[in-house]
Structure formats: C-alpha cells, structure tokens
Amino acid sequence: MLVSLSILLLLAGAVFFLAGTLGLLRFPDVYTRLHALTKADNLGLGLIVLGLMLQADSLAAAGKLLFIWLLLLAASATAGQLVASWAQGKGIKPWRG
C-alpha cells in the first residue's frame, strides 16, 4: 500500500518535470519559461521527495529530504524573482497573445 503510493508519487513527480522542461522549451518568452521552471519543477521535486520520504528508513532521513526540498523552494523562488526583475530592467517585453 505504502509502496504503491510511493511509486505513484514518484511517477507524478516525473510528469511534472517533463512539464517543466516542455515549458522551458516551448513557452514564448523568459517570463513564462520562469513559471514553468520554478513552479512545475519544484512541484515535481516535492512529489518525488514525498515519494522517497515514504520509504525512508528513519525520521531523520525523511526530515533531511524535506529540508532539501524546502531549501530548493527558497532558492528557486528567489532566483526566479531575480531573473524576472533582471529581464524587466533590461527592457525585455513580456509576450502578449
């Protein structure tokens, strides 16, 4: 039961990674690509972390996994904001329609 739930979470995470990469490749401008990366990929990582936490040997190991995910959330959110404001400062226009 726990194992199949874990597998399900891992597979769902992989799907979100695929979505993130597709967004990075196909979205029209830097701002939309930022959305794809910082949201889809971090959600995918969160699902994979959750799937792995279900199989962790100890509470400490599970906590470490969660900690890694929270770190990356903070890093990605900040990096996304920095890149977006950099692009705006450079006068890169957002895509409209």
Added chain:
Amino acid sequence: MQSLYYSLILFLLLTLVAGLWRIRRGPTAADRMLAAQLFGTTATAILLLLAEASTAPALHDVALVLALLAAITVTAFTRRVRGLRSADLGLVDATAGKDAPVGEADGEDSARSRKPLGACAGERREGLARDASPDPASDLASGLSSGSANGSANSAAGGGHAG
C-alpha cells in the same frame, strides 16, 4: 523497485538534457541562465533517486549541497552581468547579418535561432533588449524588430528607461 528508480533517473536525465538546449538557443541571456536553474532542481531529484537506487545515503549530502548552492550562479548573473552588450542579450545574429559575412561556426547558430519557431509564433518578438545606453542602441533595436509585425510598437514602448 530498482529498475523503477533507474528508469526515473534516465527519464529525468533526458528532460535535463533537453532543457540544456535552451542554453544554446537563448535568445536572451536570461533564458540561458534559466537552464542553469533547471539544473538545480532536476539534478537534485536525480541525486535523491540515485541515493535510493544504489543505497548510498551519502548522496543525500551531495543533494543538500546542490540545493543549498543552487541560487548562487543565477544571483551572480543578475548582480554582475548588467552592462552586457546587446550581442549577449540575443541580438548577436542580427548584427552578424548586418556587418559582415557570417562565418561557418556562427552561421549555423544564427540561421537556426532566426527561424520562426512553429507553434510559438511570439518567439520572434522577444529578445528586443536594449543596452545600457539607450539612444545609440535603439536604432539598432528598431532595425532588428522590423522583422516582426509589432516591432515598432515594441521599441517605442521600451525606449527610454533601460539600464
């Protein structure tokens, strides 16, 4: 279970490699940096799965270090690379076409990135970045944007406040 982990790792690795294509294509410097950002997340997931697949808990430490440092390169980019010339912001191909015969090495690249990108019709309009010095650069920018329908509106809107 083992083969599931390895399949997932291979899958994530392939999405990572596909994402690296964005570094090559740009068109703006920010797009290239996004690929570095992609690395932080995807490589962390790969490391965590590898740790589980090969029962090497030490890999959690590697993933921890990667997660901790994932933002530094992008930060360095936004804090340091400010006065980049427009060539680095994605206008390199256009200047090549204007100034001189294109060499074989960049000819391949420029031809590729100037191609309309199929489904993403809006792709051609981006990268009209202005340099730190607005007025001499703007004639360059407007010259470039003439390729797209809305080019003139674009450069008029974004004219004065760059840098």
Added chain:
Amino acid sequence: MNSVLVFALAGVGLILLGLHALLVQRHLLRKVLAFNVISSGIFLILAGLARRAPGAEPDPVPQAMVLTGIVVAVAATALALAMIQALRTATGRTRLDDDGED
C-alpha cells in the same frame, strides 16, 4: 562494455576537445575554459582508473588526488582570470593575435 570505461574514454574525448580549443581559440577566456576542460578530462581518467576492480571499493588515492586537484584548478582559473583582466588594463586586449602589432 563497462560504464567506468565509458567515462574514461569520454575523458580522453574531453582532453582532445580541450587541446584543440586551447590551440585554436584566440580569446584568453576561451583558453581558460579549454584548460579547465582538459583538466576535467584528466580527472575523469584518474577517477575511472580508481574504479578498475569491478564491485570492489574504489581506490582512494586517485580520488584524493582528484579532489584536491579540482579545488586547485578553480584557484588557478581565478588567477588566470585576474591575469586576463590585468592584461586588458595594460594593453586593452583580451586576445592573442598572430598579427597583433602591439
């Protein structure tokens, strides 16, 4: 076909690419990148050689050498970059040209 051997041969490939760029490229920053690629290739061969015995523990001696080598390579890169900047301050150039007058 062993995956460790794959990486060692990829290391040889990196050395080839790096040497070629080191000789062909004129911009000094590119030469620094080429130098780093060469050292990565050498590290790959060394770390591959540490894993020759299948299934056994890897040989710690080459691993320790590569570990310190990586840190030293970064320091050498920083020194090279500082020297490029000094060269540019002195001569205004960042490239090595065959036909450079100055």
Added chain:
Amino acid sequence: MAWLNLLPLAIDLVLALTLLWLAWRALSSPDLFRAVVLFIALGLVLGLVWVRLDAVDIALAEIALGAGVTGALLLAALAKLQPGATDSAEPASAAEFAAALEGDPDTPRPALAERAATGTAPIALGSTLDERPVGAAAGTAPIALRWLIALLLIPPCIGLGLVVWRLWVPAPGLTDLVAARLDESGVTYPVTAVLLNFRGYDTLLELAVLLLALIGVWSLSPAPHLDDAEPEPALAALSRLLAPLMILVAAYLVWIGAQAPGGAFQAGSVLGAAGVLLRLSGWRLSPRATGWPLRLALVLGVAVFAFIGLAVIGLGQPLLGYPAGWAKPAILAIELAATLSIGTILAALFIGGRP
C-alpha cells in the same frame, strides 16, 4: 534481469555524451556568454558523473565549486571584461576603444569608430572582446590551420585512448594497502585518511598552492571598487537564510569526513560559496577585519598543518607522522583550520584584488 544491467549503462552513456556535447559547444560557441553558461552546465553534469563513478567526495567538491564558485567567478570576470560595463574596474577609454577597433582590419566600421572617438559608441557592437560576430576567422585560427591542428591532435589522443583501454585490467590499485592501514590513520574513511595522513605532505602543498594563487591575484591589482546597488529584498532575505546554513553544512561536512564522504576541501568549497553569496548581496568585510584577521584566516590552514607536521619531529616521528593515539585530534585540528582557509581563499579569489 537484463533491464537492471542495461539501465545504468544507458544513464552513463547519456551522461558521457552530454559531457562531450557540452564541452564541444562551450569551446566552439561564437558567443562568449553562452560559452560560459555551457561550461557551468558542464561542471554540474560532471558532478553527476562523479556520483556514477562512486566518487562521492569529488562529487561534493565539484558541485559545491561548480554551483557556488566557478560560475560566479566566470560570470563576474565576463562582466568585468565588457568594454563599457557599468561595474567594470576601469571604464574603457575612447582611445582604447578606437585602438581596439583599428586592430581589426577586416571590419571597417567608420561610423562606429567615429562614435567611439566621441565617447558615445554603443558598446553593443565592436569590442575588445572577441565576440564581434564577424566570422569564425576573427575568434579562431584560420580554418585550414584548425583542421590541421585537429588532425595532428587525433593520433596522440587515440594513443591515449589505447593506453586507457590497455590499462583496463581489473586492479585494486592501492585500495587494499589503504584498507590494511586504515586503523592507524585516526579516521575510518579511506579518502580522508589518504588526504590527511598517508599523503599529508601532498595536501599541505595543495593548500600552499591555493595560497599562492591568491597571492598572485592580490599582487595584480587592488580590490575592485564596490559600487553594488542595494540587494533586492528577496536576495537579502535569501542570503540571510542561506549563508548561516552554508556555514552549518560546512561544519557538518568536516565532522562527517572522518567516517563518510566529506572533509576539508568539500567543506571549504561550501564555505567559499557562502562568501560568494554574501559578497553578491552587498555584504563586505569591515575595514578592521581586512588587516591581520583576514590574513590569519588565509594562512591558518597551511600554518596549523605545517606546525603539527613539524612538531611531531620533536616527538621522534617522521615529518607529518602523527604519534599513535594523536592522529584523530591532529587531523580534526588540521581539517578545521584548512576548511576555514580554503573557504576564505575561495571567497577572496572571487572578490579579487588585495583589500
């Protein structure tokens, strides 16, 4: 289970091909910024390769350096090499600019040169950087020469490949020798034992090389003028959150190095990355600390290492031969000092120039 054997091999093949592709593109891309970003990606792929080679220590160092120091170093250098970059150490003079343009006989740009003379040239175009995209001949050797060099390089590299191939007899190397004497080393992790005990003199000299590189950088120029804008609120918050965590993780890596992957070089790399992040978010050392306290931190690793190495001679041991029972505290002291020094040296290398 054929699957189970084929999948890892497929992963390794993808990694190796990505490595070669990235190296090729990084070294031949016409755009210097793209080359640097590709090179940063190459470093991170290498980190995954080290993991696949069971070299977790190297992976730790590579990822810490690749994500934390090398990328920032290269991007900052690239920005400083821009002719008119706002944060360059010295603004390029108009005369220098014109001279640089004159140096390229194949690109007549009278209008631009004129504008350069009046000091209003768009730094967008010609530059002392080679990225005038005017054909391959500008940035590289002539095409015939390039092919000649490539052809000349292939035989020695095939030879090197053959040597690697022939060396591929299963051999344990020094694994058994290290394992046999691990008990005397004071630590239970072989790589740390090699670094700080069996080949301690090597590590001592590596630390000295790091210091030497920094002395080289300091001797070239004074510290660049700081005109960093205030950091964005998000960046300030991130550095307040992450910098203490990095120091904590560095301490953790030193401690765990005695029995698992980790140690002074990895921890020092993380510490250096913390310095880079702090510097990027506008933090600077107070002038009182840039004098002897900074220099003490820089030389502490070499000093403690050399002092312990020499002191044991007084106890009748050979150079760097720790007396029985004292190996563990000696190694810990050296590692702590070395971590501090490596981190400080890396951060100082990123900042560049003597304070």
